Amino acid sequence: MTPAVDPGHAGLWTLAWRRLRADRLAMAALAVVAAFLLMVLLSATGLVAADWEDEVAVNFAPPTFLGTPPDAAGTNAAAQAVPDNPFDPLAAELRALRAELAREHPEANAPRRPTLPFGADKWGHDIVAKTVKGGETSIIVGLVAALLAVGLGTLFGAVSGFYGGLVDDFFNWFYSVFTAIPSILMILTVAAVLQQKGVLTIVLILGLTGWTGPYRLIRAEYLRHKAREYVLAADAIGASSWRRMFGHIFPNVSHVALVQLSILVVGFIKAEVILSFLGFGVPVGVVSWGSMLNEAQNELLLGKWWQLTAAAVAMAVLVTAFSLLADALRDALDPKVK
Amino acid sequence: MTPLLMTPLLEVRDLRIAFRVDKHSTVQAVKGVSFAVPRNATVALVGESGSGKSVSSLAVMGLLPADTTVIDPAGQVLFDGRDILHLAGPERRALCGSEISMIFQEPMSSLNPVFTVGFQIGEVLRRHMGLDRARARARTLALLEEVGIPDPAVKIDAYPGQLSGGQQQRVMIAMAIACEPKLLIADEPTTALDVTIQQQIMALIARLQKERGMAVLFITHDLGLVAEIADHVIVMRHGEIREAGPAAQVFGAPRDSYTRALLHCRPPLDTRPWRLPVIADYIATERRAAEGEARQPVEVRQRQRGYAPDDDIVLDVRNLKKSFWLREGLFGKREFQAVRDVSFQLPRGKTLGVVGESGSGKSTMGLTLLRLHQASGGSVHFDGRDLLALTKRDYHAYKRRIQIIFQNPYASLNPRFTVGQILLEPMRLHGIGADDRARVKLAQALLDRVGLPAQAYHRYPHEFSGGQRQRIAIARCLTMQPEILVCDESVSALDVSVQAQVLNLLQDLQDEFGLSYIFISHDLAVVKYISDRVMVMKAGEVVEMADADELYRNPRHPYTRALLAAIPQAPLDMRELR
Numbered sequence: 075m076t077p078a079v080d081p082g083h084a085g086l087w088t089l090a091w092r093r094l095r096a097d098r099l100a101m102a103a104l105a106v107v108a109a110f111l112l113m114v115l116l117s118a119t120g121l122v123a124a125d126w127e128d129e130v131a132v133n134f135a136p137p138t139f140l141g142t143p144p145d146a147a148g149t150n151a152a153a154q155a156v157p158d159n160p161f162d163p164l165a166a167e168l169r170a171l172r173a174e175l176a177r178e179h180p181e182a183n184a185p186r187r188p189t190l191p192f193g194a195d196k197w198g199h200d201i202v203a204k205t206v207k208g209g210e211t212s213i214i215v216g217l218v219a220a221l222l223a224v225g226l227g228t229l230f231g232a233v234s235g236f237y238g239g240l241v242d243d244f245f246n247w248f249y250s251v252f253t254a255i256p257s258i259l260m261i262l263t264v265a266a267v268l269q270q271k272g273v274l275t276i277v278l279i280l281g282l283t284g285w286t287g288p289y290r291l292i293r294a295e296y297l298r299h300k301a302r303e304y305v306l307a308a309d310a311i312g313a314s315s316w317r318r319m320f321g322h323i324f325p326n327v328s329h330v331a332l333v334q335l336s337i338l339v340v341g342f343i344k345a346e347v348i349l350s351f352l353g354f355g356v357p358v359g360v361v362s363w364g365s366m367l368n369e370a371q372n373e374l375l376l377g378k379w380w381q382l383t384a385a386a387v388a389m390a391v392l393v394t395a396f397s398l399l400a401d402a403l404r405d406a407l408d409p410k411v412k
Numbered sequence: 413m414t415p416l417l418m419t420p421l422l423e424v425r426d427l428r429i430a431f432r433v434d435k436h437s438t439v440q441a442v443k444g445v446s447f448a449v450p451r452n453a454t455v456a457l458v459g460e461s462g463s464g465k466s467v468s469s470l471a472v473m474g475l476l477p478a479d480t481t482v483i484d485p486a487g488q489v490l491f492d493g494r495d496i497l498h499l500a501g502p503e504r505r506a507l508c509g510s511e512i513s514m515i516f517q518e519p520m521s522s523l524n525p526v527f528t529v530g531f532q533i534g535e536v537l538r539r540h541m542g543l544d545r546a547r548a549r550a551r552t553l554a555l556l557e558e559v560g561i562p563d564p565a566v567k568i569d570a571y572p573g574q575l576s577g578g579q580q581q582r583v584m585i586a587m588a589i590a591c592e593p594k595l596l597i598a599d600e601p602t603t604a605l606d607v608t609i610q611q612q613i614m615a616l617i618a619r620l621q622k623e624r625g626m627a628v629l630f631i632t633h634d635l636g637l638v639a640e641i642a643d644h645v646i647v648m649r650h651g652e653i654r655e656a657g658p659a660a661q662v663f664g665a666p667r668d669s670y671t672r673a674l675l676h677c678r679p680p681l682d683t684r685p686w687r688l689p690v691i692a693d694y695i696a697t698e699r700r701a702a703e704g705e706a707r708q709p710v711e712v713r714q715r716q717r718g719y720a721p722d723d724d725i726v727l728d729v730r731n732l733k734k735s736f737w738l739r740e741g742l743f744g745k746r747e748f749q750a751v752r753d754v755s756f757q758l759p760r761g762k763t764l765g766v767v768g769e770s771g772s773g774k775s776t777m778g779l780t781l782l783r784l785h786q787a788s789g790g791s792v793h794f795d796g797r798d799l800l801a802l803t804k805r806d807y808h809a810y811k812r813r814i815q816i817i818f819q820n821p822y823a824s825l826n827p828r829f830t831v832g833q834i835l836l837e838p839m840r841l842h843g844i845g846a847d848d849r850a851r852v853k854l855a856q857a858l859l860d861r862v863g864l865p866a867q868a869y870h871r872y873p874h875e876f877s878g879g880q881r882q883r884i885a886i887a888r889c890l891t892m893q894p895e896i897l898v899c900d901e902s903v904s905a906l907d908v909s910v911q912a913q914v915l916n917l918l919q920d921l922q923d924e925f926g927l928s929y930i931f932i933s934h935d936l937a938v939v940k941y942i943s944d945r946v947m948v949m950k951a952g953e954v955v956e957m958a959d960a961d962e963l964y965r966n967p968r969h970p971y972t973r974a975l976l977a978a979i980p981q982a983p984l985d986m987r988e989l990r
Contacts, residue, residue, distance in 0.1 A: 325828035
């Protein structure tokens with residue numbers, strides 16, 4: 075027996091928080107994840123990056139630290155410097171039209187900046203604002219879809235493992251059918267049924283196809299735990315099946331769900347990239363890290379690497395912090411670890 | 413005698429071992445232990461959990477995890493006059509394979525399930541003795557014959573899973589003696605086995621020791637077990653040696669109060685003291701003696717047990733049956749009858765003991781009674797109703813009146829709940845107590861009743877020792893004020909001294925609340941002590957049922973007699989303390 079300090083009236087979460095706070099790496103990871111979540115919140119409410127679609131810089135404006143490229147000035151003046159074609163009978167109208175446009179949309183002819191702190195994409199969007207806005211989409215997709223998948227997987231796995239028998243057979247059959255279909259085909263099917271592009275569609279596609287992994291693991295845990303004496307004891311004192319399943323067993327297997335959640339969030343953020351590539355991703359006009367990476371493919375051939383770097387670095391930082399946090403959280407939630 | 417034969421085979425000098433718990437703290441497991449194992453003799457190292465007995469033996473074998481263990485370099489382990497504690501890895505491994513070998517508690521987890529036993533023993537022979545395949549096989553056959561495996565020519569090609577627990581342990585012993593070691597270390601080799609099998613394995617080890625002239629270091633928690641085979645006994649507690657001496661002296665005239673306590677904590681078979689002596693009694697006696705007071709007689713009152721004709725029957729079980737269906741092939745099913753036709757009656761305030769070895773169906777019977785397993789037939793009459801015929805909803809009200817305490821106090825409490833939550837939950841489920849404040853009060857009163865401090869309320873189960881956890885489990889049952897308590901091997905996993913405390917608590921609670929117990933155990937001495945009537949089960953059937961004293965004095969069924977004969981008995985000459 076460990077001569078423990080009396081934890082007082084502290085509950086499970088208070089204790090977990092105390093343990094988490096003692097772990098410096100976990101606190102750093104938590105700070106990073108919290109910063110990303112705050113960014114999502116601010117971006118979703120329009121407080122930051124609302125103007126990401128403004129073409130503030132020249133096309134492919136490089137990051138400031140690379141210096142101004144020699145051909146930047148030419149590109150900037152191109153819009154105004156179209157010379158009149160002397161043989162064009164409509165030259166006068168064209169000039170009038172141009173003048174009208176310039177009056178109505180002064181920003182279109184505003185001088186564009188030759189460089190930006192982290193560069194611009196091919197339309198001259200600020201990469202920083204674009205990454206923030208893209209992060210909003212990607213993180214919401216990753217988190218909500220992972221929550222949906224882990225929620226479904228946990229529910230099915232718990233019911234299946236706990237009741238066993240015919241219920242288990244049914245869910246196993248369902249699982250086998252689901253996993254027998256190639257996942258791309260599955261995604262195409264769901265996409266075809268939903269028949270619209272959008273963030274919600276991607277969440278549903280990923281959530282409805284991603285529950286199988288957590289299901290298998292949670293079911294195995296429930297099979298193992300349901301015969302444990304503490305569950306029998308709970309039955310003996312009159313706890314209902316539902317209570318035993320989620321009040322007694324779930325806290326003991328929650329670490330599995332938590333780890334699955336962290337793996338799936340990461341996986342789904344990446345999956346959204348693939349979906350975007352296949353054309354089932356976010357609709358035109360919505361930006362995500364996935365669509366940024368997709369654009370970056372062609373840009374890389376031209377040597378415009380900054381969009382790729384921005385999206386990849388943002389993703390890598392979030393994914394690493396999230397995994398570290400999930401690990402630390404799992405340890406902190408285990409009362410046996412001191 | 414030559415000087416070489418005079419030196420002991422193994423000598424441990426001032427062994428100190430600590431374990432690193434985290435970066436800053438260590439726990440001292442062995443605190444300066446010195447002992448010797450002479451040639452051709454059996455030395456028993458006895459102690460309860462946490463005494464450092466196993467750690468000491470693992471240090472001799474060099475099997476402690478290197479990254480967390482700190483062994484004081486001043487200590488020495490001399491084998492044949494060589495210090496092996498500071499020997500380099502490969503040399504030491506060679507020595508441990510051939511000259512010293514070890515058998516462990518769990519034969520099943522020590523044998524590799526995917527290789528035949530013949531292959532596994534043969535591998536040892538080929539590697540350490542350099543025998544070729546054919547000679548190794550011939551030698552393996554001889555070894556299996558020697559350790560008493562029936563049909564060695566067939567069993568040599570069997571997989572470990574196809575052998576019984578006793579046979580597996582015999583295979584382990586065959587493997588250990590294959591290279592003709594000079595020293596055999598046996599670490600609780602019979603603890604996981606049934607009593608009758610335990611007796612056979614003990615006899616086997618004693619015979620091999622004599623025939624081969626090896627030395628045996630026998631590690632156990634059960635002092636009574638080694639009385640017959642040990643030449644020397646070393647008693648350890650909290651990492652220190654409390655007493656060491658020839659077996660006759662340790663059992664006949666123990667000098668240390670802890671040794672005396674260990675000898676008397678086991679329930680005696682011939683008497684039934686009102687309460688069992690516990691270690692604190694002996695320590696207190698010693699203190700009083702030191703202060704010049706006369707020795708206090710511990711407990712002289714005797715308890716009378718047995719059913720009386722005018723007993724008020726609270727539980728009437730008739731023809732209880734439980735079958736499990738095993739899947740065979742794709743569609744086939746095979747019936748396995750775990751409990752067949754068990755009938756008994758339980759009077760108010762009395763105890764029915766149920767004994768049997770593993771697989772006798774005694775635990776299944778207990779779980780079926782409480783509807784934790786679905787019964788296959790029969791009836792359980794309680795309060796005028798057949799509990800097995802009630803709907804789930806109707807049965808809920810009866811659940812709190814029949815409760816169960818499980819064997820493993822480490823597994824029966826939810827590790828994620830505090831003790832407070834564990835105690836409040838049943839009261840909330842059954843609407844006991846007016847509000848949560850009243851329930852908390854009752855829970856704290858019960859903690860006090862079972863002998864736990866008030867701070868326990870906010871702690872988690874893992875912060876408690878085995879005996880304390882079993883008290884928590886008892887307190888949880890008491891919150892529901894049950895009338896019947898099924899104790900399923902409830903004291904089997906506990907150290908003998910703790911076992912005595914929990915048995916005393918159960919007796920006190922029975923006296924106080926008039927509880928009726930169904931006490932299930934493989935330990936006939938414990939069952940005999942606490943029961944009014946004893947039911948002996950074998951292969952799902954009741955083979956004998958009689959009042960406890962009668963069953964002990966006059967066992968009718970041969971199986972009962974075999975069980976009784978298998979109880980290890982320490983020669984108790986220390987009657988002045990009774």
